[in-house]
Amino acid sequence: DGGITQSPKYLFRKEGQNVTLSCEQNLNHDAMYWYRQDPGQGLRLIYYSQIVNDFQKGDIAEGYSVSREKKESFPLTVTSAQKNPTAFYLCASSSHGYTFGSGTRLTVV
Amino acid sequence: GESVGLHLPTLSVQEGDNSIINCAYSNSASDYFIWYKQESGKGPQFIIDIRSNMDKRQGQRVTVLLNKTVKHLSLQIAATQPGDSAVYFCAESIPRYNNDMRFGAGTRLTVKP
Numbered sequence: 001d002g003g004i005t006q007s008p009k010y011l012f013r014k015e016g017q018n019v020t021l022s023c024e025q026n027l028n029h030d031a032m033y034w035y036r037q038d039p040g041q042g043l044r045l046i047y048y049s050q051i052v053n054d055f056q057k058g059d060i061a062e063g064y065s066v067s068r069e070k071k072e073s074f075p076l077t078v079t080s081a082q083k084n085p086t087a088f089y090l091c092a093s094s095s096h097g098y099t100f101g102s103g104t105r106l107t108v109v
Numbered sequence: 110g111e112s113v114g115l116h117l118p119t120l121s122v123q124e125g126d127n128s129i130i131n132c133a134y135s136n137s138a139s140d141y142f143i144w145y146k147q148e149s150g151k152g153p154q155f156i157i158d159i160r161s162n163m164d165k166r167q168g169q170r171v172t173v174l175l176n177k178t179v180k181h182l183s184l185q186i187a188a189t190q191p192g193d194s195a196v197y198f199c200a201e202s203i204p205r206y207n208n209d210m211r212f213g214a215g216t217r218l219t220v221k222p
Binding site: 004006035043045088090094097098101103105 | 145155200202210215
């Protein structure tokens with residue numbers, strides 16, 4: 001079955017540590033997105049990529065980085081510069097409307 | 110029951126009643142809209158979509174209404190069931206932003222047995 005796979009489902013980060021969230025899709029979609037979701041709030045766009053080897057900052061890119069070396073993969077790194085990283089992170093891909101992954105819940109310990 | 114997304118982020122209805130969830134979108138150039146359902150700890154799931162050249166579209170137990178004059182979108186759920194309890198988001202696609210979608214804050218629907 002085609003879809004988007006995010007891993008891990010739960011992730012814990014120590015202060016000052018970089019962590020990488022994985023997002024893989026087998027839908028052959030060109031566009032991929034990373035969103036952050038905080039309790040009681042909507043989705044905020046972190047980064048997006050319309051095509052391989054190209055990506056653009058979204059509304060809240062500070063403290064995050066991405067790469068798009070393959071069409072299927074769009075990993076997100078949460079760097080130590082992100083001071084409040086605890087949130088639910090959603091990856092999506094798009095050709096006509098979005099398909100979302102199941103999310104990664106990141107917690108700072 | 111009815112709710113207006115950002116002003117009343119929660120909606121509680123009795124099982125079997127009809128639910129109406131409202132959304133005010135931001136951009137008059139938006140040409141495509143989607144309603145998503147998000148259960149706790151999961152990613153959003155597509156429910157129904159509508160293009161701007163339509164006023165109404167029906168699915169299984171769900172209907173989306175679009176009023177372009179006032180930039181308003183609504184989702185109607187017939188005979189609401191406990192499994193419908195979730196957060197519902199509307200999203201608009203804006204052509205000049207590469208058709209990237211913008212999401213509303215969401216409305217939490219709770220169905221009481």
